[in-house]
Amino acid sequence: MSTTLAARDARVDRARVTSRLTGWSGRSIIGLVLVVATLFFIIPLAWLLIATTKTEHELAVRTPFAIGSWDTFTTNVRQLFDFQSGAVVQWIRNSAYYSIAALVITLVISVPAGYALALTEFRFRRILMVTTLVVMLMPNTALVLPVFLEMNKVGLVGQPLSVILPFSFYPFGVYLTYIYFSTSIPRNLLAAARLDGCSEVQVFIRIALPLASPVVALVAFFSFVQNWNNYFLPFVMLPSSDSYPMQVGLSTLLSSTPAFNPSAAGSESMHLPTLALATIVSMLPVLILFLFSQRFLVAGMTAGGVKE
Amino acid sequence: MNKTRKGRRRSIGAVFVAPYAVFMLAFGVMPALYAIYLSVTDVDGGFTPTANFSKVIDDFRFFSAARHVAFFLGIWLAALLVLVVFLAIVVHAIRARWLSASARLFFYLPGALAGASSVMLWLFVLDPVASPAGPLLRAMGMDSFTNVIQPSHLPLIFAIIAFWTGAGGWIIVMYGALNNISTEIMEAARIDGANPVQVAIHIQLPLLRKWIAYMAVLSLAAGTQLFVEPSLLSQASNAVVPNDYSLNQLAYQYAFDLNDFNGSAAISVLLLIVALVLSAVFVTKGGLFETEDV
Numbered sequence: 001m002s003t004t005l006a007a008r009d010a011r012v013d014r015a016r017v018t019s020r021l022t023g024w025s026g027r028s029i030i031g032l033v034l035v036v037a038t039l040f041f042i043i044p045l046a047w048l049l050i051a052t053t054k055t056e057h058e059l060a061v062r063t064p065f066a067i068g069s070w071d072t073f074t075t076n077v078r079q080l081f082d083f084q085s086g087a088v089v090q091w092i093r094n095s096a097y098y099s100i101a102a103l104v105i106t107l108v109i110s111v112p113a114g115y116a117l118a119l120t121e122f123r124f125r126r127i128l129m130v131t132t133l134v135v136m137l138m139p140n141t142a143l144v145l146p147v148f149l150e151m152n153k154v155g156l157v158g159q160p161l162s163v164i165l166p167f168s169f170y171p172f173g174v175y176l177t178y179i180y181f182s183t184s185i186p187r188n189l190l191a192a193a194r195l196d197g198c199s200e201v202q203v204f205i206r207i208a209l210p211l212a213s214p215v216v217a218l219v220a221f222f223s224f225v226q227n228w229n230n231y232f233l234p235f236v237m238l239p240s241s242d243s244y245p246m247q248v249g250l251s252t253l254l255s256s257t258p259a260f261n262p263s264a265a266g267s268e269s270m271h272l273p274t275l276a277l278a279t280i281v282s283m284l285p286v287l288i289l290f291l292f293s294q295r296f297l298v299a300g301m302t303a304g305g306v307k308e
Numbered sequence: 309m310n311k312t313r314k315g316r317r318r319s320i321g322a323v324f325v326a327p328y329a330v331f332m333l334a335f336g337v338m339p340a341l342y343a344i345y346l347s348v349t350d351v352d353g354g355f356t357p358t359a360n361f362s363k364v365i366d367d368f369r370f371f372s373a374a375r376h377v378a379f380f381l382g383i384w385l386a387a388l389l390v391l392v393v394f395l396a397i398v399v400h401a402i403r404a405r406w407l408s409a410s411a412r413l414f415f416y417l418p419g420a421l422a423g424a425s426s427v428m429l430w431l432f433v434l435d436p437v438a439s440p441a442g443p444l445l446r447a448m449g450m451d452s453f454t455n456v457i458q459p460s461h462l463p464l465i466f467a468i469i470a471f472w473t474g475a476g477g478w479i480i481v482m483y484g485a486l487n488n489i490s491t492e493i494m495e496a497a498r499i500d501g502a503n504p505v506q507v508a509i510h511i512q513l514p515l516l517r518k519w520i521a522y523m524a525v526l527s528l529a530a531g532t533q534l535f536v537e538p539s540l541l542s543q544a545s546n547a548v549v550p551n552d553y554s555l556n557q558l559a560y561q562y563a564f565d566l567n568d569f570n571g572s573a574a575i576s577v578l579l580l581i582v583a584l585v586l587s588a589v590f591v592t593k594g595g596l597f598e599t600e601d602v
Binding site for chain 2: 121200
């Protein structure tokens with residue numbers, strides 16, 4: 001109860017400060033900046049949605065934001081899902097499998113690691129910390145080829161594990177939990193739990209983990225998005241179309257679109273609006289996830305700020 | 309705290325990090341060492357410390373690819389550093405909660421399309437025939453897709469795609485960091501007569517330093533990897549955009565077209581060194597390593 005009041009007070013305080021920081025001129029500049037930025041970020045998305053309701057001809061001759069018809073939309077849907085007898089469904093299923101499996105492993109290994117780095121001492125702590133940062137900063141793609149050779153050696157190339165395992169190694173997640181545990185968990189609370197007789201494992205599971213749920217959600221979200229959107233690793237690891245994730249599938253669709261690849265004209269050629277639809281489909285899970293968890297995510301990202 | 313207790317905490321830490329450490333070795337350290345090993349050996353495993361490096365650097369495609377990536381990075385990082393921080397401060401200054409929340413949502417939404425999806429979307433936007441920005445493109449004298457994707461436009465185009473996709477996430481992070489600044493400090497600055505611009509420059513920016521450096525480091529790392537954008541654009545443009553436009557594409561060509569893993573690894577190692585050296589500057593300036601207990 002008192003926390004809610006404190007939070008509200010803080011909000012009121014902030015509102016008062018900001019209101020005095022912005023006069024009418026400030027407000028009109030803010031308004032203009034917001035409108036321009038919003039248009040830049042939103043127009044391409046809105047247009048893409050509209051494009052899926054048009055035929056290829058309509059796309060070229062009608063004004064960009066004229067809406068097509070429901071019939072055309074369903075025709076486009078049918079063309080997309082009929083492509084190579086339902087390849088798209090398989091690609092989506094693959095994407096979901098790779099992303100979720102890797103996400104689970106990421107959480108299981110990263111959260112305890114972040115906790116240990118932030119709040120415990122162990123041998124090689126410093127070197128692990130530095131390596132985490134270094135690997136985090138390294139271009140992933142620099143590792144794609146060596147990881148490919150490694151996987152090749154153990155005979156995993158072409159197997160789901162060849163993407164799931166490398167996806168699961170997510171130093172950014174460890175760093176994020178490390179930052180959270182080292183800045184946002186009151187040490188006295190952990191010390192108090194120890195005094196009350198909690199073992200170290202209990203301190204982690206019963207005190208630290210529940211407090212860390214915002215950052216766990218954040219890591220889960222970032223990891224899922226990154227896995228879902230990863231293109232290069234599956235592109236190299238998985239040679240057969242059956243095991244493509246959706247992102248790699250998109251490039252197959254692109255090369256079957258005569259508008260961009262004139263040599264693709266054939267029985268299974270893609271229309272531009274269908275390609276637009278494929279793009280929407282490829283991003284839909286992430287988009288839905290974001291829309292539903294937005295409040296939670298923003299709370300997590302700004303969690304450091306609500307210390308009261 | 310007594311000694312046994314401390315000892316137990318030490319061992320529990322090791323237990324907690326062990327699985328992660330295994331993954332670190334298997335998918336971080338070992339592949340990196342392997343890349344270094346490959347870059348200083350020949351096909352038969354013979355030690356040739358410089359041969360692979362001089363081979364790729366002498367390749368006429370290397371220098372132009374490096375220049376492409378550098379131009380792209382320059383534009384993209386400048387845009388991120390200036391616009392993300394500016395937008396975050398602007399959004400943070402909005403009083404109405406719903407407006408501020410919707411702005412952040414709108415900015416973030418494109419993040420859902422990272423990777424191939426966002427490139428696909430921008431292929432449409434860059435094609436004046438269908439594009440929502442068609443009139444704008446034509447007004448600038450570009451009336452065909454090929455016109456739009458001239459080589460000199462590409463760094464800017466890739467920077468716009470990357471900014472469109474990634475800026476929103478960083479705006480949210482910066483916004484969160486701005487919320488961390490205590491109202492007392494803001495209030496004090498206000499009482500001392502600081503205007504919003506002065507508050508931004510003297511209070512908000514210095515306190516965001518760590519996060520700005522963090523953004524720069526991660527973006528730099530991501531930017532040197534430029535691959536999917538030029539690779540899809542190359543596919544979509546009938547090779548108007550070459551398939552060795554970026555360094556990573558060149559590394560890929562070496563590995564999968566020329567079957568030269570050693571040359572490919574040499575490029576990867578070079579990329580790695582450049583990214584690490586530049587990152588180190590940001591890390592030391594931004595205080596990324598600071599923790600409360602050290």
